[in-house]
Amino acid sequence: MIRKLVLAAAFTALSCSLTAQEFATYKNGFIYGEETMSKLAKIVDSLNLKYKTCDLNQVFYSKLQTIGYSVKLKSGPITQAKKDMDLNISFDDFIKKYPEAVVKKDLLLIKSKTINYRDKEVTEIRELSVNDDDEIEIETPYKKELYTKPVKNKWVYSYSEKKSYSGESIEAFYFLDNFKSIPLAPKYSRQIIYSDCLIDTSSSKLKKDAKQGGLPNEIPKNWRKLSKAEKEKLLDDFRSVQVVGLCSQDQSPRVxxxxxxxLSAETANWPVFLKSHLDIMNDRFERASDASYARERRQTYIKELETLNINVPDLIFGTSFRIENPADNHYYASISRSGRAVAESKDRELFLSQLLSMIGDETLDDYNRIISYFFYVNCNHYIKNEREKKINNIKLMTAVQKLPKYLADQIKFEKI
Incomplete structure (x- = not known):
């Protein structure tokens, strides 16, 4: 089966006009056979015992966040506007002086330390749009001493000089308060601890020196009959390559x-197995291009995890919180793909109940509450029963009213 999949993927890489196909299943209805599932179940049982010995008192903190305004200026005296921001002009005075500025108020702003595409450490500040509006994202060089510096009633901007192909412009944020990070409640932190314990954050799916490339040209037909050492060697070879899809229909990354x-299941390499399966569920792969019609055909395979003795709700919630102090190699789930997976879950009602509770939880930070809203909306989108979807929408509308007013006012119920 695997050889056929790989050959099909290789052919697709040569001709992206082919229709992508998802994976064949065994008699048990899963993409892993009975023997493989049995091996995995034994590993999960031992990990569940290991979890009981973990430090369950560890505290996780929300991402740094605040409320502010955004400003875009693409005409007028932009250089002077930049100078005024440097002089920390008040927001009201700025708007009076530059009436042509495009302004959005009462935005949730998130600050992160990250690595940009130039492989440089930067401080990233971005707005979180509730209604899919264009979002501003501003990067500045990361400086530890400035990362937590007070910013209330101050500006940060991104200035673009006039070029032959573009005009002068400036984008900016004005902060109404300092960035804050608050502790998550123990019940949420324990879900993160469970996911970290199960996924094993001490290792990664691919090797650190993995190079981008294609799949091996030949896959042994009798790979199941190989010795454990031979399987481990084959697994090592596959971990040494990061396969990048050439187009939306190129299945090779998922293959x-x-x-x-x-291979990791056959060789009892649980960390690689779970990360690999989660990547399939979250569709976390590199592609040169990707189209929505192709994404719809990529299944989540959540039932494979549910059949094992895994606390799937804790696993998925634990990877869905956005936190300031994650463990190295902490796994972050795709909220849209998680929503789709939960729509297929046997524990869907449990998931939706916790999401509604999180949306209304005043002790939870605004960012994770809005993420819970997005999670719920994505899940409900994929539910096939129209009556159930309508009931869920009514529950969601009630929960949204418990959000901070500046967020609740931005949600358009006709789009839910």
């Missing part, structure tokens, strides 16, 4: 994920 999962 690599399945092959990694199968």
């Amino acid at each position: 690599q994920g399945v092959y990694l999962a199968l």
Whole structure:
């Protein structure tokens, strides 16, 4: 089966006009056979015992966040506007002086330390749009001493000089308060601890020196009959390559994920298995381009995890919180893909109940509350029963009213 999948993926890489196909399943209805599932179940049982010995008192903190305004200026005396921001002009005075500025008020702003595409450490500040509006994102060089510096009633901007192909412009944020990070409640932190314990954050799916490339040209037909050492060598080879899809219909990255999962299951390499399966579920792969019609055909395979003795709700919630102090290699789930997976889950009602509770939880930070809203909306979108969807929408509308007013006012119920 695997050889056919790999050959099909290789052919697709040569001709992206082919229709992508998802994976074949075994008699048990899963993409892993009974023997593989049995091996995985034994590993999960031992990990559940290990979890009981973990430090369950560890505290996780929300991402740094605040409320502010955004400003865009693409005409007028932009250089002077930049100078005024440097002099920390008040927001009201700025708007009076530059009436042509495009302003959005009462935005949730998130600050992160990250690595940009130039491989440089930067401080990233971005707005979180509730209604899919254009979002501003501003990067500045990361400086530890400035990262937590007070910013109330101050500006940060991104200035673009006039070029032959573009005009002068400036984008900016004005902060109404300092950035804050608050502790998550113990019940949420324990879900993060469970996910970290199960996923094993001490290792990664691919090797650190993995190079971008294609899948091996030949896959042994009798790979299941190989010795454990031979399987481990084959797994090592596949972990040494990061396969990048050439187009939306190129299945080779997902085929690599399945092959990694199968080989790691056969060799009892649980960390690689779970990361590989989660990547398939979250569709976390590199592609040169990707289109929405192709994404719809990529299944989540949540039932494979549910059949094992895994606390799937804790696993998925634990990877869905956005936190300031994650463990190295902490796994962050895709909220849209998680919503789709939960729509197929046997524990869907439990998931939706916790999401509604989180949306209305005043002790939870605004960012994670809005993420819970997005999670719920995505899940409900994929539910096939129209009556159930309508009931869920009514529950969501009630929960939204418990959000801070500046967020609740931005949500358009006709789009829910």
